[in-house]
Amino acid sequence: TGVDPTLMEGLRETLHYFPGIERQQRRAEMLEYEGGFEEVLQSGRGSTENFNALIKAKALQGKVEECMEIHDKMKLHGFDPDADTYVALMQAATHKRDAGMARLFYLKMRAALIAPTERVYTQLIKAHVMEGDLKASFALLRKMEDEDFQPNVVVYTTLIDGLVCGGKLKKAWALFHEIRTWKLIEPDEVLFTVMIKACARKKEAERALNLLDDLRQSGLYPTDVTYTEVIHACSRRPDFFRKCFDLYNQMLAEDMPVTSQLFTYLLTACASAGNVKKAKEVVKDMGKRQIPLTPLNYSSLISVFGEAMRLERVSDHERICNLRYAWHVVQDMRAKGVPISTN
DSSP states (O other), X not given: OOXXXXXXXXXXXXXXXXXXXXXXXXXXXXXXXXXXXXXHHHTTOOOHHHHXXXXXHHHHTTOXXXXXXXXXHHHHTTOOOOHHHHHHHXXXXXXXXXXXXXXXXXXXXXXXXXXXXXXXHHHHHHHHHHTTOHHHHHHHHHHHHHTTOOOOHHHHHHHHHHHHHTXXXXXXXXXXXXXXXXXXOOOOHHHHHHHHHHHHHTTOHHHXXXXXXXXXXXXXXXXXXXXXXXXXXXXXXXXXXHHHHHHHHHHHHTTOOOOHHHHHHHHHHHHHHTOHHHHHHHHHHHHHTXXXXXXXHHHHHHHHHHHHTTSTTOOHHHHHHHHHHXXXXXXXXXXXXXXXXXX
């Protein structure tokens, strides 16, 4: 029993939050899978578990109607849907940011006399968080507790991330400290990363670095996403300019993947410090990795030259050179059709 390993590696946990490159690899596998219900059935691998995994793959691809068709075909061919089937359907609704649809799947599950599980409530909460309905999310948390389910770190990470993304940073910190102190829930790499993201919103570089130390002291290891968020937290602080590149070098030493978002934060750090030399190195590195400059990257480059002109002990000749560099960036944007914002 269980998901056939030949169907697709990693399908069972596809839409969980996997930190860093592991999650990216799983998502890529899911996005590439093109098999359908008939293919699985005809191959002799038909089972509720395998069809649940297939629904999850289609959920990630945003194919909600196909997910529902698989559910209907399961019943037609005698494969009884279970709670995990409806979790997979709710994942499809979550992908579409449609909490109403997720609730309908929940009601359909209850109508089928299937008892909810911890995973059902976790996914339902996530659907409401993704839609921005934090009030309903916390109401579901209370309902979950009323039914004697103990919310785990995944549930609280989802809620805290919703608070951070909604700008409710004080509530996010309060809940983080509450679950560690009173509920004795130990944060994992993902929750630490979410809290570091909260630090980035307030330019709290020191706090972000303390959390990084806390993570390591807890016996955990930073992911590429963790490092990226710490760099983000430090990037708008000129006094932490060097730290940004120390962390970047640490990522390279650990053979971690680098993304366009990471380079955006490195260019922001260069702009904060007015460091033209380092900004040129970053752009050169992006070119080697075939990562194109985004409109935000171009804006940061212009800011680098602007900030460099304000530095102490800058000669008039250097100011003129920086002004020319800035115009060259604008000309490159025009040549490549990159939109230029005047804000």
